[in-house]
Amino acid sequence: MPKKLLDSKEIDRTLTRISHEIIERNKGTEGLCLVGIQRGGVHLAERLAKKIKGTDASSSDIPVGSLDISFYRDDIRIRQPAVSRTDMPFDVEGRKVVIVDDVFFTGRSIRAAMDAIMDMGRPALVQLAVLVDRGHRELPIRADYVGKNIPTSGGERVEVMLEEDGHEDGIFLVSAEEKEDGQGGHGHA
Amino acid sequence: MLSGRHLLGIKDLSAQEIMLYLKSASSFKDILKRDIKKVPALRGRTVVNLFFEPSTRTRTSFELAAKRLSTDVINFSAPSSSILKGESLLDTALTVEALGADIIIIRHSFSGVPHMLSKHLRVSVINAGDGTNEHPTQALLDAFTIMEKKGGFEGLQVAIIGDIIHSRVAKSNIYCLKKLGADVRLIGPATLLPECFRDLGVKTFSSMEEGLEGADVIMMLRLQLERQGKGFFPTTDEYFSQWGLSNKRLRAARPDAIIMHPGPMNRGIEISSDVADGGNSVILEQVTNGLAVRMAVMYHLDERKEQ
Amino acid sequence: MRLLIINGHVIDPSRDFAGSADILIEDGRIKTFAKEGRIKENQGKPEPRVIDAAGMWVVPGLIDMHTHLREPGFEHKETIKTGALAALKGGFTTVCAMPNTNPVNDNAGITEFILKMAQAAGGARVLPIGAVTKGQRGEELAPFYAMREAGCIAFSDDGRPVASPVIMRRALEYAKGLDALIISHAEDPALAGSGVMNEGLLSATLGLKGQPSVAEEVMIYRDIALAELTGGRLHIAHVSTRGGVRVIRQAKERGLKVTAETCPHYFSLTEDAVAGYNVNAKVNPPLRTAADVEAIKEGIRDGTIDVIATDHAPHGREKRTRQFDDAPSGISGLETALSLGLALVDEGVLTGLELIRKLTVNPAGILCIDKGALIEGTEAELVIFDPEKRYVLDAEKMISLGKNTPFDGRQLKGRVIKTICGQKVLEWD
Numbered sequence: 001m002p003k004k005l006l007d008s009k010e011i012d013r014t015l016t017r018i019s020h021e022i023i024e025r026n027k028g029t030e031g032l033c034l035v036g037i038q039r040g041g042v043h044l045a046e047r048l049a050k051k052i053k054g055t056d057a058s059s060s061d062i063p064v065g066s067l068d069i070s071f072y073r074d075d076i077r078i079r080q081p082a083v084s085r086t087d088m089p090f091d092v093e094g095r096k097v098v099i100v101d102d103v104f105f106t107g108r109s110i111r112a113a114m115d116a117i118m119d120m121g122r123p124a125l126v127q128l129a130v131l132v133d134r135g136h137r138e139l140p141i142r143a144d145y146v147g148k149n150i151p152t153s154g155g156e157r158v159e160v161m162l163e164e165d166g167h168e169d170g171i172f173l174v175s176a177e178e179k180e181d182g183q184g185g186h187g188h189a
Numbered sequence: 190m191l192s193g194r195h196l197l198g199i200k201d202l203s204a205q206e207i208m209l210y211l212k213s214a215s216s217f218k219d220i221l222k223r224d225i226k227k228v229p230a231l232r233g234r235t236v237v238n239l240f241f242e243p244s245t246r247t248r249t250s251f252e253l254a255a256k257r258l259s260t261d262v263i264n265f266s267a268p269s270s271s272i273l274k275g276e277s278l279l280d281t282a283l284t285v286e287a288l289g290a291d292i293i294i295i296r297h298s299f300s301g302v303p304h305m306l307s308k309h310l311r312v313s314v315i316n317a318g319d320g321t322n323e324h325p326t327q328a329l330l331d332a333f334t335i336m337e338k339k340g341g342f343e344g345l346q347v348a349i350i351g352d353i354i355h356s357r358v359a360k361s362n363i364y365c366l367k368k369l370g371a372d373v374r375l376i377g378p379a380t381l382l383p384e385c386f387r388d389l390g391v392k393t394f395s396s397m398e399e400g401l402e403g404a405d406v407i408m409m410l411r412l413q414l415e416r417q418g419k420g421f422f423p424t425t426d427e428y429f430s431q432w433g434l435s436n437k438r439l440r441a442a443r444p445d446a447i448i449m450h451p452g453p454m455n456r457g458i459e460i461s462s463d464v465a466d467g468g469n470s471v472i473l474e475q476v477t478n479g480l481a482v483r484m485a486v487m488y489h490l491d492e493r494k495e496q
Numbered sequence: 497m498r499l500l501i502i503n504g505h506v507i508d509p510s511r512d513f514a515g516s517a518d519i520l521i522e523d524g525r526i527k528t529f530a531k532e533g534r535i536k537e538n539q540g541k542p543e544p545r546v547i548d549a550a551g552m553w554v555v556p557g558l559i560d561m562h563t564h565l566r567e568p569g570f571e572h573k574e575t576i577k578t579g580a581l582a583a584l585k586g587g588f589t590t591v592c593a594m595p596n597t598n599p600v601n602d603n604a605g606i607t608e609f610i611l612k613m614a615q616a617a618g619g620a621r622v623l624p625i626g627a628v629t630k631g632q633r634g635e636e637l638a639p640f641y642a643m644r645e646a647g648c649i650a651f652s653d654d655g656r657p658v659a660s661p662v663i664m665r666r667a668l669e670y671a672k673g674l675d676a677l678i679i680s681h682a683e684d685p686a687l688a689g690s691g692v693m694n695e696g697l698l699s700a701t702l703g704l705k706g707q708p709s710v711a712e713e714v715m716i717y718r719d720i721a722l723a724e725l726t727g728g729r730l731h732i733a734h735v736s737t738r739g740g741v742r743v744i745r746q747a748k749e750r751g752l753k754v755t756a757e758t759c760p761h762y763f764s765l766t767e768d769a770v771a772g773y774n775v776n777a778k779v780n781p782p783l784r785t786a787a788d789v790e791a792i793k794e795g796i797r798d799g800t801i802d803v804i805a806t807d808h809a810p811h812g813r814e815k816r817t818r819q820f821d822d823a824p825s826g827i828s829g830l831e832t833a834l835s836l837g838l839a840l841v842d843e844g845v846l847t848g849l850e851l852i853r854k855l856t857v858n859p860a861g862i863l864c865i866d867k868g869a870l871i872e873g874t875e876a877e878l879v880i881f882d883p884e885k886r887y888v889l890d891a892e893k894m895i896s897l898g899k900n901t902p903f904d905g906r907q908l909k910g911r912v913i914k915t916i917c918g919q920k921v922l923e924w925d
């Protein structure tokens with residue numbers, strides 16, 4: 001059985017905390033935009049944007065983009081080639097970009113996301129917000145905002161289930177033997 | 190997912206495979222709109238354009254698409270198809286492969302050459318037009334253009350006009366559009382449009398007026414002028430008078446019909462200038478879409494190769 | 497040496513016989529043909545070597561009216577030696593060599609060369625067919641009398657049609673003086689154009705130039721009309737179309753002395769074999785539609801088609817790597833013909849006797865040779881054939897240098913076990 005690490009309430013609380021940290025670190029919401037990595041990061045970015053707006057009454061809508069990093073991956077040879085849509089309804093030039101992802105693992109997806117964003121323009125700064133950091137970094141990349149640190153072994157897998165995909169919110173640790181079932185989740189093996 | 194590591198023809202593809210290419214092409218088209226029109230998706234790969242038949246347009250389109258994917262591109266053009274035959278044709282392809290090519294794009298004036306070479310090569314082969322057989326990337330870019338303009342294919346009335354029997358563009362388009370659910374009508378003189386095409390599930394017409402009635406998409410083909418005087422049609426004047434697309438003829442089609450042409454056009458022979466440059470024409474967009482579609486094809490075939 | 501073949505199912509069309517019989521061969525000649533009972537008369541002679549042919553067919557050595565041996569000029573495709581040995585393995589003890597060699601067999605010198613090489617080869621008997629026109633160019637008649645004197649059995653420009661109706665007329669007229677047979681490669685060159693396969697939806701969707709079936713039909717019609725005009729002896733080679741069969745049937749109904757052959761691939765395969773640009777299925781005339789195959793079978797059944805010939809057309813290995821348009825036409829057919837013919841018996845198109853007739857006495861009659869029969873006193877030429885043996889064809893194991901066959905890798909039924917040629921008994925695995 002997968003082990004539940006965070007339930008719906010805890011996820012919500014974590015996102016609220018991250019939204020506060022984002023406002024604090026950036027001294028407001030001026031020039032702020034969130035970019036979710038397809039697919040798990042996009043829903044989280046949207047939730048964060050709502051929370052930020054709800055927290056800072058002076059804030060206008062926080063623009064949210066979705067980023068497909070397929071074309072920037074260094075491991076396309078072993079990934080399924082389904083390409084999702086990149087949708088960036090704003091110009092990143094001069095903005096404070098917060099990349100949002102569900103599970104922070106090797107750092108390779110974030111590297112790809114940074115390259116993709118740089119090809120769209122020159123942001124003022126780029127930050128990283130993740131719901132779960134499971135360790136095992138392969139690149140010198142560090143998150144600015146971390147929901148929860150979950151030490152894992154290499155064979156394990158972290159599954160993030162979200163309401164937006166028709167599940168109950170929850171974060172699960174799946175052991176090596178259970179791995180083939182990953183329906184709907186966006187865990188990073 | 191893709192069933193093979195080559196793209197030899199639309200004939201061999203499923204509707205799902207076609208749609209995979211078209212969907213990815215949308216993502217690549219977004220990239221082409223950016224200031225930095227390049228992604229590192231195929232960095233380090235080598236693409237060879239092996240063209241045994243001159244074609245600046247198609248070759249340039251493939252070359253640019255490959256460069257937009259960060260590959261290294263080599264153009265290997267044989268001055269004339271007749272020079273390289275038999276063993277030497279295969280030898281040329283094997284040499285190109287030995288140079289380290291990952292994707293070889295082949296155009297040849299004989300049908301089946303990419304198929305024959307693909308059997309002997311380990312790299313991915315893309316058919317960029319073989320004889321009078323197929324031109325699969327043209328059909329994909331045409332389908333992509335139709336999808337963008339019309340939203341879908343089911344029940345769409347598509348008329349293809351001209352030298353059907355000798356046109357690889359027409360054949361790839363017939364297979365592609367039928368697989369995607371469109372209704373296809375073919376229009377042309379019987380010398381260029383044998384009745385046997387009906388067995389493909391399309392309607393055939395010799396009259397433009399009848400064939401264009403209610404059409405959503407009008408696809409004109411380039412008339413090979415050397416067919417004149419060989420018994421296929423008597424003169425280009427007579428051809429235009431019967432099968433050329435003019436504004437007057439266009440009235441039979443739906444008012445929002447789009448007009449397509451694979452290029453290069455023979456203005457005044459298969460299409461009048463006012464139609465080619467008119468509001469319904471999407472001919473230049475086809476060229477742009479060609480880049481996006483060819484990027485999608487190379488991207489997915491490269492994936493496939495590694496599996 | 498004495499050889500006694502017992503327990504076999506013997507088929508001898510010359511005496512309309514198919515049944516159990518024993519055959520005694522003495523010094524390379526058929527000594528006794530006994531329909532009933534054992535051959536007992538040893539009369540002090542040494543005990544014969546006994547071949548038990550239980551379950552086998554014992555048939556006269558087959559005659560192939562249509563073989564390309566390629567020598568002189570194309571020895572990388574086939575030599576007279578390899579072709580004549582491949583013939584024996586296929587059950588053919590006599591083959592007629594078509595003249596499209598290099599140089600063309602259009603004079604007595606080449607004819608003599610072929611016969612000399614054939615003699616040295618020690619394979620099947622080779623009967624050269626001379627060209628109708630010099631260099632097969634379709635312009636001037638070749639010297640029929642000198643070539644006949646040298647050993648030519650018939651005349652044909654096979655490989656290409658005699659395009660000019662005037663030249664064809666003259667050939668039929670001139671050959672009459674020799675009572676010689678003219679074999680027509682019936683293909684209207686203008687209608688056939690540069691077609692590389694049958695014309696139809698498949699050619700259109702493969703993007704290959706099609707050769708319409710009327711190209712054959714029209715030419716057969718022309719040649720029959722010319723044969724009627726001249727009274728010459730005409731044989732139509734490799735009939736492949738429904739229309740062709742119909743025209744020949746009508747001519748025979750009118751009592752004209754025209755004969756015709758088809759080849760195993762025209763009743764075994766349709767144009768679908770070409771799909772995927774399979775060069776091994778490229779042959780001229782091209783493989784046709786299922787309707788044509790049915791008509792060919794009907795023509796075989798009702799006697800419109802007299803002969804099954806191989807049109808053995810070997811090519812070198814490079815054929816495999818050529819683009820379809822450029823690849824040479826032809827199928828290496830000597831070693832598969834009998835298996836493919838047997839399928840007609842299994843399908844009920846022909847009886848075994850009728851099949852063997854189209855491979856022995858019918859071609860012998862058309863060529864006016866005393867072969868293809870199991871007659872006492874004649875040279876022993878016979879084939880022992882296992883009609884039940886199934887095998888997967890491996891082209892690489894064929895004797896012919898031409899490995900070009902669309903049947904490679906297919907399961908075939910019926911295999912030649914032994915070929916007896918005079919004193920020689922050849923055993924095949």
